[in-house]
Amino acid sequence: xxxxxxxxxxxxxxxxxxxxxxxxxxxxxxxxxxxxxxxxxxxxxxxxxxxxxxxxxxxxxxxxxxxxxxxxxxxxxxxxxxxxxxxxxxxxxxxxxxxxxxxxxxxxxxxxxxxxxxxxxxxxxxxxxxxxxxxxxxxxxxxxxxxxxxxxxxxxxxxxxxxxxxxxxxxxxxxxxxxxxxxxxxxxxxxxxxxxxxxxxxxxxxxxxxxxxxxxxxxxxxxxxxxxxxxxxxxxxxxxxxxxxxxxxxxxxxxxxxxxxxxxxxxxxxxxxxxxxxxxxxxxxxxxxxxxxxxxxxxxxxxxxxxxxxxxxxxxxxxxxxxxxxxxxxxxxxxxxxxxxxxxxxxxxxxxxxxxxxxxxxxxxxxxxxxxxxxxxxxxxxxxxxxxxxxxxxxxxxxxxxxxxxxxxxxxxxxxxxxxxxxxxxxxxxxxxxxxxxxxxxxxxxxxxxxxxxxxxxxxxxxxxxxxxxxxxxxxxxxxxxxxxxxxxxxxxxxxxxxxxxxxxxxxxxxxxxxxxxxxxxxxxxxxxxxxxxxxxxxxxxxxxxxxxxxxxxxxxxxxxxxxxxxxxxxxxxxxxxxxxxxxxxxxxxxxxxxxxxxxxxxxxxxxxxxxxxxxxxxxxxxxxxxxxxxxxxxxxxxxxxxxxxxxxxxxxxxxxxxxxxxxxxxxxxxxxxxxxxxxxxxxxxxxxxxxxxxxxxxxxxxxxxxxxxxxxxxxxxxxxxxxxxxxxxxxxxxxxxxxxxxxxxxxxxxxxxxxxxxxxxxxxxxxxxxxxxxxxxxxxxxxxxxxxxxxxxxxxxxxxxxxxxxxxxxxxxxxxxxxxxxxxxxxxxxxxxxxxxxxxxxxxxxxxxxxxxxxxxxxxxxxxxxxxxxxxxxxxxxxxxxxx
Ligand code: ADP
Ligand code: MG
Ligand code: MG
Numbered sequence: 010x011x012x013x014x015x016x017x018x019x020x021x022x023x024x025x026x027x028x029x030x031x032x033x034x035x036x037x038x039x040x041x042x043x044x045x046x047x048x049x050x051x052x053x054x055x056x057x058x059x060x061x062x063x064x065x066x067x068x069x070x071x072x073x074x075x076x077x078x079x080x081x082x083x084x085x086x087x088x089x090x091x092x093x094x095x096x097x098x099x100x101x102x103x104x105x106x107x108x109x110x111x112x113x114x115x116x117x118x119x120x121x122x123x124x125x126x127x128x129x130x131x132x133x134x135x136x137x138x139x140x141x142x143x144x145x146x147x148x149x150x151x152x153x154x155x156x157x158x159x160x161x162x163x164x165x166x167x168x169x170x171x172x173x174x175x176x177x178x179x180x181x182x183x184x185x186x187x188x189x190x191x192x193x194x195x196x197x198x199x200x201x202x203x204x205x206x207x208x209x210x211x212x213x214x215x216x217x218x219x220x221x222x223x224x225x226x227x228x229x230x231x232x233x234x235x236x237x238x239x240x241x242x243x244x245x246x247x248x249x250x251x252x253x254x255x256x257x258x259x260x261x262x263x264x265x266x267x268x269x270x271x272x273x274x275x276x277x278x279x280x281x282x283x284x285x286x287x288x289x290x291x292x293x294x295x296x297x298x299x300x301x302x303x304x305x306x307x308x309x310x311x312x313x314x315x316x317x318x319x320x321x322x323x324x325x326x327x328x329x330x331x332x333x334x335x336x337x338x339x340x341x342x343x344x345x346x347x348x349x350x351x352x353x354x355x356x357x358x359x360x361x362x363x364x365x366x367x368x369x370x371x372x373x374x375x376x377x378x379x380x381x382x383x384x385x386x387x388x389x390x391x392x393x394x395x396x397x398x399x400x401x402x403x404x405x406x407x408x409x410x411x412x413x414x415x416x417x418x419x420x421x422x423x424x425x426x427x428x429x430x431x432x433x434x435x436x437x438x439x440x441x442x443x444x445x446x447x448x449x450x451x452x453x454x455x456x457x458x459x460x461x462x463x464x465x466x467x468x469x470x471x472x473x474x475x476x477x478x479x480x481x482x483x484x485x486x487x488x489x490x491x492x493x494x495x496x497x498x499x500x501x502x503x504x505x506x507x508x509x510x511x512x513x514x515x516x517x518x519x520x521x522x523x524x525x526x527x528x529x530x531x532x533x534x535x536x537x538x539x540x541x542x543x544x545x546x547x548x549x550x551x552x553x554x555x556x557x558x559x560x561x562x563x564x565x566x567x568x569x570x571x572x573x574x575x576x577x578x579x580x581x582x583x584x585x586x587x588x589x590x591x592x593x594x595x596x597x598x599x600x601x602x603x604x605x606x607x608x609x610x611x612x613x614x615x616x617x618x619x620x621x622x623x624x625x626x627x628x629x630x631x632x633x634x635x636x637x638x639x640x641x642x643x644x645x646x647x648x649x650x651x652x653x654x655x656x657x658x659x660x661x662x663x664x665x666x667x668x669x670x671x672x673x674x675x676x677x678x679x680x681x682x683x684x685x686x687x688x689x690x691x692x693x694x695x696x697x698x699x700x701x702x703x704x705x706x707x708x709x710x711x712x713x714x715x716x717x718x719x720x721x722x723x724x725x726x727x728x729x730x731x732x733x734x735x736x737x738x739x740x741x742x743x744x745x746x747x748x749x750x751x752x753x754x755x756x757x758x759x760x761x762x763x764x765x766x767x768x769x770x771x772x773x774x775x776x777x778x779x780x781x782x783x784x785x786x787x788x789x790x791x792x793x794x795x796x797x798x799x800x801x802x803x804x805x806x807x808x809x810x811x812x813x814x815x816x817x818x819x820x821x822x823x824x825x826x827x828x829x830x831x832x833x834x835x836x837x838x839x840x841x842x843x844x845x846x847x848x849x850x851x852x853x854x855x856x857x858x859x860x861x862x863x864x865x866x867x868x869x870x871x872x873x874x875x876x877x878x879x880x881x882x883x884x885x886x887x888x889x890x891x892x893x894x
Contacts, residue, residue: 012060013078015085016041017052032057034249036108039361046340048333049357052089053103053253054082056221058110061247064225079221083252090254095213099136100129102146102255104291105220107227109248112362114481115456116236117227117248118157120220121291122150122255126211134187142260144190145182149290151197151209154216158223161204169196181299183288217252224250232456238813239463241820256357258350259290265323265351268294268476269304271334272344274366274484275423275475277373277543281305281334283347284474285319290350294476296453300493301474329356337361342384343392344374365485367423368397372543386550387894393547395861395887400424400487401544402575402880404535406522413530415519416509418469418494420526421480426467426489427520427532430513432504434461441465448519450506452499454479462488467521469528471497489523497528548576548883551890557867558874559885560636562854564588564624569631572879576886579636580628581787581876582727582854585703586644588624589617595649596663602646603666603674607698614702621703625710629722638725638787638854638876639707640766641700641740645688647678684801689730690765693740704744708751711759724761727787732771734778737763741782764850767838768792776838780845787876788835790855790863794822797831823856826863836870852876861888868892 014027014037026032027041037055044050056079083103087093092101102124107117125133125147134143152170156163173185173193185193201209210216227233228248237244258266269283284294284301294301302316303309304327309318320327330349333356337345346364350357366374375389406412406425428446431437434457437449441464449465451458453472462468462482467489470479474493483490499506504515508528513519520529560581561572569580589598594617601613628637651657651671661668680686693700704726711722726744731737741763752758764785767773769792776786795802800809802823812818818827826832835853842849852874857863859881867875868889877885 010059011078012057013054013082014041014057015052015054015082016044016050017085017089018044018047020052021045026057030110031246032059032249034058034108034110034251035112035362036106036360037249037251040251040253042340043337043358043361046336048336049355051254051256051357051359052086053251054079054085055108056250056252058247058249061225061228061249062245064222065229065247068222079217079252083217086252086254094124094217095129096132097128098132100124100132100213102133103217104251104253104255105217105224106251106253107224107248108251109228109242110246111240111242112365113233113236113240113242114365114485115292115295115478116233117230118224119291120150120153120157120223122146123154123216123220124213125150126213126216128211129213137257137260139260141187141190142257144187144194145185145259146257146290148190148194148197151194151201154220155197155201155209157227158216158219159201159205161201165200165204166197169193169200183299221250221252224248232459235459236456239459244816253359256350256352256355256359257290258286258352259288260353261288263323263351263354264288265319266290266294267301267304267319267349267351269330269334269347269349270344270364270476271338271347272364272370272374274344274346274364274370275420277366277370277377279377280307281331282308282475284476287322294474295478295481301476323351323354326351326354326356333358339383342378342388344370365481367484368394368400368487369423369541369543371397372401372541372547376543376546387554389547390550390554390887390890391894393887395884395891397487398544398883398887399880401538401540402883405524405538406520407534407536410534412520412533414509415511415513415528415530416494416496417526417528418471418491418497419475419480420522420524421475421477421492422468422483422488422490423524424467424487424489425520425522425524425533425535426465427518427535428466429516430506430519431461431465432499432501432506432515434458436515437461437465448521450497450499450513451479452501453477454482462486467491467523469494469497469519469521471495471499483523489521491521491523491526491528494526494528544883548886551887552576553890554893555886555889556893557864557872557889558852559882559889560638560852560854560874560876561879561882562858562876563879564628566627566631568879569628572882573631575879575882577635577879577882579638579723579874580632581638581852581858581874583628583637583639584643585621585639586642586648588621589649591620594620596660598649599651599660600664601699602649602678603664603671605674610696610698614698618702618706621706622710622713625707626714629710629714629724630718633718634720634723636723636725638727638764638785638852639703640727640729641690641703642692643689643729645678645680645683645686646692647675647680647683650675650678684795690728690736690740691730693728693743694736697743700740700743701747704747705751708748708759708761709755711761712751712755712757715759716755716757722759724759725785726761726763727785728763728765728783729789730768730792731765731779731783732769734775734782737765737779737782762850766792766854767835768796770797770834773834773838776841777845780842780849783849784846785850785852786838786842788838788851788853788855788872790826790831790835790853790857791823793834793855794827794831797834798822798827820862825860826857826866828866832866832870835866839870839872850874859885861891864888865892 033055094101105120130147134140152166267285273282283304303318306320343363348360378384428448506513520533560579561577562582597616604610762784764783766789768789851872854876858875859877
């Protein structure tokens, strides 16, 4: 099997591995593809991800030498370009670029201008006729190589560069002359010697071999690992390495480098969106070295920027670029994120990939592309990340709230966020861990800040444009971001900042609006956003394609209403215990629990009955004839008991029992392992009057609403924590008994079913017997995961992280169903249940009901519905459609 694939004009491999992102990485696959369809891509070659894994497994077998395949691929570049690597007169230079299966922007390393040394730099000066250009390229190369390959802190070189500019009294890199740059390189060499005790390597073959090794190594860097963990990217993928002939954006005024999206990645608008810099190279745009210029005249005018757009400055190149944008969108049928360089008026494309975008943009682009006839509805559904819809449901600023505007920057990633200002990623992580909302405020972010950006509510930077690191990463994470707020000045040492003349200390509250770029003092109130046309359109498409129903887990009228707005088709889990905590009810509840005999208990239950009934009336009214699964009391009783001194005193006054007696009773009820103790249906078995009261409340409410509205009401009564058919049978008889009594009193009958939660392994094992009694199963995957894995969810925090890092579980089993274990039980219980009762209704009501991967699993095993928390209902609708396609 080949380990190296060449790309460039006229090269088309028959080997499908050359197009496989798993083998050659996303960047490599797309470079090959673009070259094949005739785009101007500098020639190069890709070393496979498999080689990366070999290398990382056995670093010593690879010394700093070029193996045969790399050597001959390099010869291919030399022939195509007509220059030789290491040639003293006209040297070929290359870039060495990382490229994993999925893009990990800026996470791993890239080295440009490789192949320069004290000799070839003079050859480059002579062949290009531009002395300054040659030394600028050499300066960049030495700096990148020394930090990436030799591992010397990049700040050392940046400080030296800053100092050189100060000494010459200039503010920008481009103002340094050839001589200045040569002197600076001398200083860089000094730093390298001092740090490494050896001179900067002059052998170009050694440079190349070591650079390739360093890019492989960067797969294991801390920041790459953090990024992988946050994005669920497996460590076993490895990265490919791309070695490519250099083209130069730093060759004077007709040369440039830039980054562009074929549509607006923040809003989805169909308008080119990008930035570029004259006489610059590589990462200059993204790194915010200078203020980048706009691509289009329209964008420049809208922003009121002075520097000319590319459309104005290099009109012919811009026209060509626009043509390629269209071509690439058509080819990949998606919005593209493109990196390009112009060398003396000639355009080259250096990268393309499907662009990261906000959820809002994802919806708009998908709907637009269907309307443009570019893609089909199914493709549109498939490409929207269901989890990202969460962003759209995020609050926006309350338009009526009074506000103090401090300043503004670029609207880099939409949404509003408030929080305490922090000035570094570590502080962000610490304070967020303590439950505080933080806004990460930085000069500019870098890949080292990822962990802080992840925990921050929002991100604010002083420098950098719309394609800066902060902007790109924030959009990908769905964090609101304002970038390039030039009126913001930060003093990291003093841990304070100033915006618009206002002093901001660490911990002060601010609000940013990533949709407008505004920055406000204090924490402003927010409101629910309006969901737009694109959202409704995509949801309607999803509904057309999904097989499973989507319900919600809700018990308050407010939650039920939200869930209905989001399209819930019923309630999959209404937890009745939450209803007992409100106001005075808790006292009746406590009285009921503390009762020493049946009569006392009935007195308390009688007072709870009307309260429960009115809750159910509201819920049935809102749900308008949709099914409502009500779970009878589940938690151990002592959870309702008072804890603090004052609570005991208050209760004593309310129920007229002495504090001492109350405390004794509370002690009696305490359990050493309540999760497996007297809870769930075991309460109903020992105290049938509790369930009788709840069921009475449900049926009385159902009769009332059905009479009032003339619509059917569909209660489904769910008995929790059943492990045997006998338990369910006893309690089902109780339910039927109460129903007969209530229907007789009311002179009215409502249809209902009785079923159970499958949340104990035993229940899954004897599901055939349980199905003989129960008319539905709802998989309670939170408890089923705890009981199957023998892991308490509340205690898992101590070790589950290590388990996931070590790959023992691929994902957090409380977030995404453990398909191999818990999944097997579900599959079996579903099959056994159907064997006994062909029309048994099957659903899931754990947290997993809102997790796309778990939803796909539920679809596979043929469940009838999933039930998710109200804000996850849209996610579930889309995920259910994706799994049905
Ligand atoms: P990342 O994956 O972090 O974006 P890249 O490998 O894309 O890293 O390299 C970053 C930038 O370096 C590119 O956007 C491009 O501007 C520049 N670059 C890479 N290879 C070349 C090349 N062969 N010629 C000119 N510029 C290059
Ligand atoms: Mg790139
Ligand atoms: Mg449970």
